Amino acid sequence: MREAQRAEAAATDAGLSFFEVVFEMLDAADVNAVAAYGGFPTRYPSWRFGMEYERLAKGHEWGLSKIYELVVNHDPTIAYLVRSNSLMEQKLVMAHVFGHADFFRHNAWFAPTERHMLDRFEEHARRIQEHVERHGQDRVERFLDVALSLEPLMDPHGPQRRYRAAQSRAARGGAPAGSSQVERSRASLRLVMGGAEAAPGPVAPELPTFDLLTFIAEHSELEDWERDVLGIVAAEAEYFLPQRLTKIINEGWASFWHSRLLTGGLLDPSELVEFADCHSSATQAAPGQLNPYKLGIELFRHAEHLGLDLFRLRAVHNDVSFVDEVMDEEFIQRSALFVSEQHRSGEGARIGTRDHVAVKQELLRSLAWAGQPRIELVDVAGGGSRELTLRHHHDGRDLKLDEAAQVLKTIEGLWRAPVQLITAEGDDERRLSAAGGVVQVRADEGPPSALPSKAS
Amino acid sequence: MGGQIYRIDRDRARFKEVVRGRIREDLQRYLASSELIGKRGDRVVSVPVPSVELPRFRFGSNDGGVGQGPGEVGDAADGRDGEADGGAGGAGEQEGTHILEAEVELEELASMLGEELGLPNILPRGRDELDASGGQWSGIRGQGPQSLRHFRRTFRRALVRTIAAGELDLERPVVTPIREDHLYRALKPKPRPESSAVIMHMMDVSGSMGREQKDIVRIEAFWIDTWLRSQYRNLEVVYIVHDAAAKVVDKDTFFHLRESGGTKISSAYELCLDLIKERYHPDDFNIYPFHYSDGDNWSARDTDRCVSLVRDELLPRVNQFCYGQVKSAYGSGQFKKDLDTAFPEETALVTAGVDDRSGIPRAIKAFLGQGR
Numbered sequence: 001m002r003e004a005q006r007a008e009a010a011a012t013d014a015g016l017s018f019f020e021v022v023f024e025m026l027d028a029a030d031v032n033a034v035a036a037y038g039g040f041p042t043r044y045p046s047w048r049f050g051m052e053y054e055r056l057a058k059g060h061e062w063g064l065s066k067i068y069e070l071v072v073n074h075d076p077t078i079a080y081l082v083r084s085n086s087l088m089e090q091k092l093v094m095a096h097v098f099g100h101a102d103f104f105r106h107n108a109w110f111a112p113t114e115r116h117m118l119d120r121f122e123e124h125a126r127r128i129q130e131h132v133e134r135h136g137q138d139r140v141e142r143f144l145d146v147a148l149s150l151e152p153l154m155d156p157h158g159p160q161r162r163y164r165a166a167q168s169r170a171a172r173g174g175a176p177a178g179s180s181q182v183e184r185s186r187a188s189l190r191l192v193m194g195g196a197e198a199a200p201g202p203v204a205p206e207l208p209t210f211d212l213l214t215f216i217a218e219h220s221e222l223e224d225w226e227r228d229v230l231g232i233v234a235a236e237a238e239y240f241l242p243q244r245l246t247k248i249i250n251e252g253w254a255s256f257w258h259s260r261l262l263t264g265g266l267l268d269p270s271e272l273v274e275f276a277d278c279h280s281s282a283t284q285a286a287p288g289q290l291n292p293y294k295l296g297i298e299l300f301r302h303a304e305h306l307g308l309d310l311f312r313l314r315a316v317h318n319d320v321s322f323v324d325e326v327m328d329e330e331f332i333q334r335s336a337l338f339v340s341e342q343h344r345s346g347e348g349a350r351i352g353t354r355d356h357v358a359v360k361q362e363l364l365r366s367l368a369w370a371g372q373p374r375i376e377l378v379d380v381a382g383g384g385s386r387e388l389t390l391r392h393h394h395d396g397r398d399l400k401l402d403e404a405a406q407v408l409k410t411i412e413g414l415w416r417a418p419v420q421l422i423t424a425e426g427d428d429e430r431r432l433s434a435a436g437g438v439v440q441v442r443a444d445e446g447p448p449s450a451l452p453s454k455a456s
Numbered sequence: 457m458g459g460q461i462y463r464i465d466r467d468r469a470r471f472k473e474v475v476r477g478r479i480r481e482d483l484q485r486y487l488a489s490s491e492l493i494g495k496r497g498d499r500v501v502s503v504p505v506p507s508v509e510l511p512r513f514r515f516g517s518n519d520g521g522v523g524q525g526p527g528e529v530g531d532a533a534d535g536r537d538g539e540a541d542g543g544a545g546g547a548g549e550q551e552g553t554h555i556l557e558a559e560v561e562l563e564e565l566a567s568m569l570g571e572e573l574g575l576p577n578i579l580p581r582g583r584d585e586l587d588a589s590g591g592q593w594s595g596i597r598g599q600g601p602q603s604l605r606h607f608r609r610t611f612r613r614a615l616v617r618t619i620a621a622g623e624l625d626l627e628r629p630v631v632t633p634i635r636e637d638h639l640y641r642a643l644k645p646k647p648r649p650e651s652s653a654v655i656m657h658m659m660d661v662s663g664s665m666g667r668e669q670k671d672i673v674r675i676e677a678f679w680i681d682t683w684l685r686s687q688y689r690n691l692e693v694v695y696i697v698h699d700a701a702a703k704v705v706d707k708d709t710f711f712h713l714r715e716s717g718g719t720k721i722s723s724a725y726e727l728c729l730d731l732i733k734e735r736y737h738p739d740d741f742n743i744y745p746f747h748y749s750d751g752d753n754w755s756a757r758d759t760d761r762c763v764s765l766v767r768d769e770l771l772p773r774v775n776q777f778c779y780g781q782v783k784s785a786y787g788s789g790q791f792k793k794d795l796d797t798a799f800p801e802e803t804a805l806v807t808a809g810v811d812d813r814s815g816i817p818r819a820i821k822a823f824l825g826q827g828r
Contacts (some may be wrong), residue, residue: 032464033463033464036464036467037463037464043463045463045466045467045470046467046470047467047470047471047473047474048467048471048510049463049464049467050464050466050467050468050469050470050471050472051471051508051558053464053467053468053471054468054471054558058557145510148510149510149511149512151512152512152513153513285524285525290521290522290523290524291524294524295524335524336524336525336526337522337523337524338522338523338524338525338527338529338533339520339521339522339523340520340521340522340523340533341520341533342518342520349520349521349523349532349533350530350531350532350533351523351527351528351529351530351531351532351533352520352529353529354529359522362520362521362522363522366520366521366522372513373513373514373515375513392513396518397515397516397518398515398516398518399513399514399515399516400514400515400516401516403511403512403513403514404513404514406511407511407512407513410511426518
């Protein structure tokens with residue numbers, strides 16, 4: 001591991017700083033198994049990890065995945081190296097890892113994350129295992145699927161907002177700095193212990209809210225173990241959330257530094273060509289997608305060219321605000337970005353426009369809200385009906401209505417009362433309502449009609 | 457890391473069970489869709505996994521996205537037409553852009569099909585049990601026990617070697633086999649006739665068979681192949697297309713060819729008969745001709761010719777003759793009526809009409825439900 005020390009020294013000299021970084025060696029055959037669990041050794045049993053494994057084993061992923069790069073946001077930061085890689089590849093991955101480690105430590109969006117998640121994941125796995133033993137594998141698995149189906153229904157900015165509120169409270173009241181941690185523990189304890197204090201029924205004061213999953217966990221009539229499962233899924237989703245908000249900037253930062261550190265002295269001259277090959281294949285744009293590695297590194301280089309403070313950028317931004325600050329007309333034209341337009345005939349996407357304002361707008365729109373549709377819980381009906389009303393903040397992009405109908409049925413099953421969703425198709429309002437396991441869709445005040453396909 | 461690896465085996469096994477369960481649940485849907493076709497290898501079928509993904513709120517089809525690459529406005533975003541050769545696609549959430557596929561054993565899919573439609577296993581035809589593997593000592597190999605040494609072949613090889621080395625003295629022709637010359641008898645596996653079968657798919661590709669009609673044929677053919685493959689160890693499939701004339705084509709052509717012109721069904725039946733006579737002797741093969749058309753034939757005289765071909769030549773040679781009539785906007789559907797009238801009592805001839813995709817399972821059951 002002399003190379004690791006050299007890379008660490010180079011990173012530190014360049015101004016990066018991080019928690020201690022621990023490298024683990026993996027056999028090539030085990031790589032996908034470790035990655036399927038997000039780098040954590042202990043997770044609860046679920047077929048979805050098996051599916052993730054198959055996806056990794058068969059799919060071709062972006063960037064460094066061919067030589068494998070997996071870093072876990074943790075204190076100490078954990079990173080994996082594959083034994084069969086060449087020395088140059090190990091150096092490249094290590095330099096890349098130090099970039100990520102610096103980002104995890106300093107980026108504001110990672111500040112609220114639990115840095116000792118290893119233990120938490122283990123604890124979650126143990127609890128789920130207990131539920132399985134008590135209630136049977138099928139029941140628990142089915143309920144986990146229900147919970148995972150609602151996993152994205154959270155406010156992606158919520159953790160950050162709560163963290164800052166707690167910090168400013170602490171600053172004002174002079175409470176100990178660790179209070180947010182205590183508060184969060186208490187909150188999850190409440191979740192776990194469940195029913196007793198969070199009695200269902202009364203209309204909740206926290207409305208409207210985007211934190212639908214947590215709301216249901218707190219206010220619906222569930223068995224304790226079910227509430228616990230929802231809490232576990234919510235906590236794990238919250239942990240992974242910042243990574244979904246910072247794909248471009250995080251990969252960009254790590255790629256920027258691996259490139260700089262390697263060409264700045266870590267490379268042996270004989271490795272130069274191999275490095276160039278490896279780096280360029282990681283940062284190429286192939287048909288079908290926008291490569292976050294490529295876009296990220298180019299944005300950082302552009303920011304440097306504009307004279308911006310790169311270290312400030314990586315500290316304060318997520319993908320949306322980063323793109324918003326750095327991407328300008330010159331960049332968009334030089335990078336040949338365009339808005340793609342889906343053709344109704346189904347023959348695939350076409351280049352819609354290269355207008356820089358439109359391109360930037362479209363990119364920001366697709367990155368906003370962690371790339372998910374914004375679904376807000378706006379009302380809980382009183383008077384015993386308890387009907388939930390959700391509103392989809394339509395931004396021009398329609399929902400897949402048949403899938404949305406399935407989700408509504410799932411929510412109805414959990415909430416044990418009707419659920420309706422207000423959304424739109426193009427400019428026309430649509431209301432989907434789930435009651436008694438049946439979903440109906442209607443145009444604003446028109447007559448209800450059954451959804452086609454498997455919706456009803 | 458050991459624990460992790462074992463755990464992933466468990467989660468993968470569970471994932472496969474989930475996929476299988478989903479296919480079982482949705483089999484009726486798969487039976488009427490072309491989703492699985494073209495996903496079939498020799499032993500496994502790949503099932504596209506989005507169908508097991510958990511439902512979530514997702515964006516629909518008018519989600520544009522930002523792409524990257526050269527090209528004029530209006531060019532294909534993925535650079536497939538001409539000038540644009542860069543990349544494209546949606547940014548942000550990129551889940552689900554690679555379609556994951558899970559593999560299911562063909563055998564298993566067939567057994568699901570059998571359960572779903574209540575298909576009987578195929579009854580033995582003729583002498584022996586269905587699955588007969590045997591062989592003859594007609595093979596040759598380089599190693600073996602002395603008791604199986606093939607003297608003539610061994611000496612012949614020694615002779616060839618001696619001549620090639622220029623060492624053969626015609627005055628004193630001594631040939632001495634050395635170790636490398638030794639050849640031994642070997643068991644040559646020869647599948648018994650009872651476990652071989654041939655399917656002959658014949659399709660009308662005349663002008664009136666549209667895309668949807670061909671898709672229906674394609675789906676039926678897929679499931680028929682899947683089922684018979686589970687019943688026979690060796691299955692060959694022959695594809696024949698016909699309009700006014702018939703020809704043998706490969707699988708790909710069979711499913712994509714678009715011809716137009718008249719329809720002379722007898723041309724296909726004659727070609728089918730020729731093939732049976734030349735290559736698929738009824739003693740060696742279980743023979744399953746399937747014919748699909750929209751029911752229009754050129755003339756009543758040709759239909760008479762078809763009937764006599766079926767009665768006198770084909771039925772005596774085949775396990776079962778199946779005719780599937782796909783409803784089309786232009787077809788009269790007369791041919792099925794003609795066949796039914798000509799063979800009111802014949803159990804080895806099965807006809808089935810398919811109005812649309814939802815009729816596919818019923819037709820498959822009619823074809824395979826007799827266990828012949």
